[in-house]
Amino acid sequence: MKAIDPYLAKKKRFIKPQQFRTISIGPEELLKNGQMIQVSVCDAFDDQTFHPTDKIMLTKHDDQYYALGSFCGFDFANLGQGALIGEKLVCPQCGSNYDITTGFSEAGPNLRNLSTFPVKVREG
Numbered sequence: 001m002k003a004i005d006p007y008l009a010k011k012k013r014f015i016k017p018q019q020f021r022t023i024s025i026g027p028e029e030l031l032k033n034g035q036m037i038q039v040s041v042c043d044a045f046d047d048q049t050f051h052p053t054d055k056i057m058l059t060k061h062d063d064q065y066y067a068l069g070s071f072c073g074f075d076f077a078n079l080g081q082g083a084l085i086g087e088k089l090v091c092p093q094c095g096s097n098y099d100i101t102t103g104f105s106e107a108g109p110n111l112r113n114l115s116t117f118p119v120k121v122r123e124g
Contacts, residue, residue: 038080
């Protein structure tokens, strides 16, 4: 016997497919190994609107690019003002360390990991 979810019809109405956006940053030579840049992301519905909290960190280490959330999990400090030491991104205020390859916090008083985003190099 198969159980039927009485709320299934309502769930289908509200489920929207996940939409992924491609963000063009610039030429591949923009970053050298050991550098990072903070990038503002525009509104999903209006390319001219930017929000102060919609930022990601783009880093390069060993010829690999990584994109992470831009705010510390402890005090929401701007990680763009922090330091990139090897594979570690250090918060400028509390000293929390994040692994740029996974976004996991490794040391410090932080309360959450950083979001990570896929990065692809297309046509240089």
